[in-house]
Amino acid sequence: MAARVGLSHALLASSSLARNPPPRARLLPYPTLLPLPTYRRSVSASASALPSLRRRRPFAARAMSQPPEAAGSPYAAELAAAKKAVALAARLCQTVQQELVQSDVQSKADKTPVTVADYGSQILVSLVLNMEVTSGSFSMVAEEDSEDLRKEGAEEILEHITDLVNETLAEDGSFNISLSQEGILSAIDSGKSEGGPSGRHWVLDPIDGTKGFVRGGQYAIALALLDEGKVVLGVLGCPNLPLTSICNLNGNSSGDQTGVLFSATIGCGAEVQSLDGSPPQKISVCSIDNPVNASFFESYEGAHNMRDVTGSIAEKLGVQAPPVRIDSQAKYGALARGDGAIYLRFPHKGYKEKIWDHAAGSIVVTEAGGIVTDASGKDLDFSKGRCLDDLDTGIVATNKQLMPSLLKAVQEAIKEKNQAPSPL
Numbered sequence: 244m245a246a247r248v249g250l251s252h253a254l255l256a257s258s259s260l261a262r263n264p265p266p267r268a269r270l271l272p273y274p275t276l277l278p279l280p281t282y283r284r285s286v287s288a289s290a291s292a293l294p295s296l297r298r299r300r301p302f303a304a305r306a307m308s309q310p311p312e313a314a315g316s317p318y319a320a321e322l323a324a325a326k327k328a329v330a331l332a333a334r335l336c337q338t339v340q341q342e343l344v345q346s347d348v349q350s351k352a353d354k355t356p357v358t359v360a361d362y363g364s365q366i367l368v369s370l371v372l373n374m375e376v377t378s379g380s381f382s383m384v385a386e387e388d389s390e391d392l393r394k395e396g397a398e399e400i401l402e403h404i405t406d407l408v409n410e411t412l413a414e415d416g417s418f419n420i421s422l423s424q425e426g427i428l429s430a431i432d433s434g435k436s437e438g439g440p441s442g443r444h445w446v447l448d449p450i451d452g453t454k455g456f457v458r459g460g461q462y463a464i465a466l467a468l469l470d471e472g473k474v475v476l477g478v479l480g481c482p483n484l485p486l487t488s489i490c491n492l493n494g495n496s497s498g499d500q501t502g503v504l505f506s507a508t509i510g511c512g513a514e515v516q517s518l519d520g521s522p523p524q525k526i527s528v529c530s531i532d533n534p535v536n537a538s539f540f541e542s543y544e545g546a547h548n549m550r551d552v553t554g555s556i557a558e559k560l561g562v563q564a565p566p567v568r569i570d571s572q573a574k575y576g577a578l579a580r581g582d583g584a585i586y587l588r589f590p591h592k593g594y595k596e597k598i599w600d601h602a603a604g605s606i607v608v609t610e611a612g613g614i615v616t617d618a619s620g621k622d623l624d625f626s627k628g629r630c631l632d633d634l635d636t637g638i639v640a641t642n643k644q645l646m647p648s649l650l651k652a653v654q655e656a657i658k659e660k661n662q663a664p665s666p667l
């Protein structure tokens with residue numbers, strides 16, 4: 244286990260923390276200083292296998308530290324820190340996606356992909372939250388851990404991640420700090436909390452939609468705060484999502500400006516702004532009340548959804564438009580700003596939903612006036628640990644007008660599926 248090592252006085256003297264000292268500085272729970280002054284990453288190959296991505300303005304972590312619009316809310320400081328953390332992580336993800344090579348993508352024990360950017364994003368979010376939120380103890384439930392990076396043969400990828408993180412920190416300039424490889428591993432493992440019903444826990448999906456990220460499609464950096472088992476704050480960074488509606492694009496970015504940050508605090512509404520720091524604007528779900536006019540979102544990945552169930556629900560409701568298939572919690576964000584009317588998610592039997600796949604997205608939708616429940620109409624319970632344990636079958640999200648007829652259609656479709664003879 245990594246020793247708790249604080250920031251050295253020399254480092255503090257030249258850092259932004261020294262200029263604006265927090266009332267009670269918390270020691271970083273992991274060693275931070277690099278043994279060497281700088282690393283430079285050699286970018287070796289082009290991402291020829293990926294669709295080309297335009298170079299864009301870097302996202303502005305600094306711009307996110309403007310006075311929080313939820314000022315007066317008990318979570319104003321946490322919201323400002325969360326936005327800053329997500330914007331910085333988005334910057335790293337964007338850089339990696341533009342230059343992604345095969346060796347940047349690894350396969351985890353459960354056969355799902357993880358990339359250097361998933362790790363890099365988790366490290367940066369952990370670091371920024373530790374630096375910016377100095378009250379109370381730090382607990383984070385996050386998707387990734389360092390186990391594979393500690394194995395023999397992982398030295399090169401660990402060095403690559405270390406370089407990426409330190410270069411992102413240096414380019415941003417908000418934090419005069421760099422991490423050693425041990426600091427990198429410890430920062431990843433600061434996300435090992437089990438969460439639960441008491442106290443405060445950050446919930447992080449450093450890249451939601453890793454498959455979309457690797458494909459050059461949609462993905463999200465999803466960060467939420469649980470307080471006494473309830474989601475009280477959520478931030479979704481969607482670097483490839485157009486600033487205007489995604490409706491009818493089937494997940495592809497248009498020529499419009501992309502890079503969207505959704506945020507919500509309990510009781511304060513939901514907002515959207517560009518990831519490079521435009522002023523936030525209030526958003527709300529659509530007001531459609533006739534399902535015939537509704538459009539619905541579902542996963543891009545067919546294996547993440549029972550499409551016979553979602554197809555049957557759409558048919559029962561009379562939905563005419565084809566589903567809009569996009570990766571990640573960008574679906575929740577798009578729903579929250581009214582790009583579509585319904586989000587359906589019915590994983591195959593046996594799959595356990597993780598809290599980091601829904602915490603940030605669900606509060607963005609509910610604070611935008613929508614409802615998110617399971618198939619029986621029950622609220623999602625984020626207090627049970629790392630998984631959504633009590634979930635009945637699937638997740639549905641829509642506006643208040645459509646929810647009663649949607650739940651009826653969902654329950655009928657599930658009943659019919661359960662009664663149908665199973666294929667041999």
Ligand SMILES: Nc1ncnc2c1ncn2[C@@H]1O[C@H](COP(=O)(O)O)[C@@H](OP(=O)(O)O)[C@H]1O
Binds near residue numbers: 386548597600
């Ligand atoms: N078989 C499966 N069924 C449902 N969800 C799955 C799945 N395998 C992986 N997932 C989850 O689906 C998430 C992506 O959601 P979406 O389908 O909406 O894009 C993944 O998040 P990560 O990419 O963070 O691992 C992962 O947690």
Ligand SMILES: [Mg+2]
Binds near residue numbers: 386
């Ligand atoms: Mg994953």
Ligand SMILES: [Mg+2]
Binds near residue numbers: 452
């Ligand atoms: Mg995820």
Ligand SMILES: [Mg+2]
Binds near residue numbers: 361386448450452453
């Ligand atoms: Mg993920």
